[in-house]
Amino acid sequence: MRVFVTGATGFIGSAIVQELLGAGHQVLGLVRSEASAQALTAAGAEPHHGSLEDVDSLRRGAAAADGVIHTAFIHDFSKKEACAEIDRRAIEVLGEALAGSHRPLVVTSALGLLAAGRVATEDAVADPHSPGGHRVPSEQAALALASRGVRVSVIRLPPSVHGTGDYGFVPGLIRIAREKGRSAYIGEGSNHWSAVHRVDVAALYRLALEKAPAGSVLHGVAEQGVTTRDLANVIGRHLNVPVASISPEAAPAQFTWLTRFFALDMSASSTKTRAQLGWQPRQPGLLADLEQGHYFAT
Numbered sequence: 001m002r003v004f005v006t007g008a009t010g011f012i013g014s015a016i017v018q019e020l021l022g023a024g025h026q027v028l029g030l031v032r033s034e035a036s037a038q039a040l041t042a043a044g045a046e047p048h049h050g051s052l053e054d055v056d057s058l059r060r061g062a063a064a065a066d067g068v069i070h071t072a073f074i075h076d077f078s079k080k081e082a083c084a085e086i087d088r089r090a091i092e093v094l095g096e097a098l099a100g101s102h103r104p105l106v107v108t109s110a111l112g113l114l115a116a117g118r119v120a121t122e123d124a125v126a127d128p129h130s131p132g133g134h135r136v137p138s139e140q141a142a143l144a145l146a147s148r149g150v151r152v153s154v155i156r157l158p159p160s161v162h163g164t165g166d167y168g169f170v171p172g173l174i175r176i177a178r179e180k181g182r183s184a185y186i187g188e189g190s191n192h193w194s195a196v197h198r199v200d201v202a203a204l205y206r207l208a209l210e211k212a213p214a215g216s217v218l219h220g221v222a223e224q225g226v227t228t229r230d231l232a233n234v235i236g237r238h239l240n241v242p243v244a245s246i247s248p249e250a251a252p253a254q255f256t257w258l259t260r261f262f263a264l265d266m267s268a269s270s271t272k273t274r275a276q277l278g279w280q281p282r283q284p285g286l287l288a289d290l291e292q293g294h295y296f297a298t
Contacts, residue, residue, distance in 0.1 A: 003209065004065035006030045006052065006090070007072030009039055011165050012108075012157075015202035016069060017045050023206055028065055030057070030072065052086050055093045062097035067104040067209050070094060077257060084134040088141050095145040095152070104151040106208045107142040110135055111156045111194060111219070111268050112261070119224065120268040122156075122217045131260050146215035153212035157220050158194035159266050161201055162289050169193075170286070172258050174235055174295060183236030184246045184254050189229025191265035196222040197283030207277040218273040222281035225267035234287055238296045 003020055007013035008029025017027050017040070027045035031037045037047035048064075050057020052072055062068050070091065074083040091107055098105055112132030114120045126136040145152040160170050177183040201220040208218055229245075236243035251259045273279055284292070 001066040001209070002026045002028060002064070004028045004030070004048070004061040004068045005045075006058070006068075006070045008045065009036045010071060011163075011167060012161055012198055012201065013071040014043070015163070015198045016071065016205045017043055019199075019202040019206045020209075021045065025206075028061060030061060052090045055089065058090055058093045059097050062094045065103075067106075068094050068098065069106045069205055069209060071108045071205075073108065080134050084138060087135070088138045091138055091141045091145075095142070095148065095150050098150045099145070100149040102149055102151050102214075104153070104209050104212070105142070105145065106205055106212070107138070107152065107154050109139045109142070109154045109156045111158050111221075111266055112264075113139065114156075114268075116264040116266055118265075118267070120219075120266075122219050122270075122272040131264060143215055143217070151212070151214045153208045153214075153216040153218060155201075155204060155208060155218045155220050156268075157201065158196055158268060159261060160193055160195040160226075160286055161198055161220070162195060162286050163198035163283070164294050166198075166295070169258065169261060170231075170290075170295065173231070173255075173262070174239070176255060176258065177235050177239055177241055180254060182242045182244050183232045183239065184244050185228045185232040186246060186248055186251050186263050189227055189232060189245060191228050191263065192225025192267040193228065193231065193286075194221045194223060194225055194266055194268040195286040196220050196281065197285075197289065200281035200283045204273070204277070204279050207279055212277060216276070218277070219268055219270040220273075221268045221270040222283070223285050224269055225265075226286050228262060230287060231290075234290045238290070238293070
């Protein structure tokens, strides 16, 4: 299968490219720079110049492929609504190119758009009032494509997709602990983050591309929940800084923009996903990955 991948040189997208190539697929990857094009070519894929805001490039890429995997997203929390609208429009353009063909489109979503405080399942409905509520229109736009002859599926990712090269929330917590001289958790630290290794979730994207039914909602979750206290303890030990419980009122001074995410209980199940696609995560869990030390290399 010839697969058009957005975000092909990103942290998750690059793992997906390797997974697809290893399974015998061809990859056409969206790139914005010549450096990215060279990296993609070296990986064995074909570059396709464009961006999420260049809808013509998206349309051409999807039209030239047997299926599409959409992982690109502009992560700028200072203008999150605008970034979410770019994502929604990109999904609509990709869907328009595939409409009526029953070709697969795999779209990336997030567990942060679900109500926190309980174990989220694949049947949970996106909540516009959640911390990730700005991404709800994207998920809704994607699932609506099932009625237009697109074999669309949505993969919700947990707050931690970990592995070498991670630049997400966990590196943010490590950077904050270094700067503040302590690794903290809020209250009892009994709230949870679900997690998955990038290599494992790359396999899930391939499986969704190959066989997920239209309208599927999938959870890319290997670990249902790691407590924030355990996460803070590992970070503190590796940085050799104190580990402390802080009050919710003191959290913004410690965690700044990460506060609202670190305070959430984002546990999630992938039972339905595993049964539906035969997905079996095999890589180390989040804490085991942290213990390997690469997250703390300076």
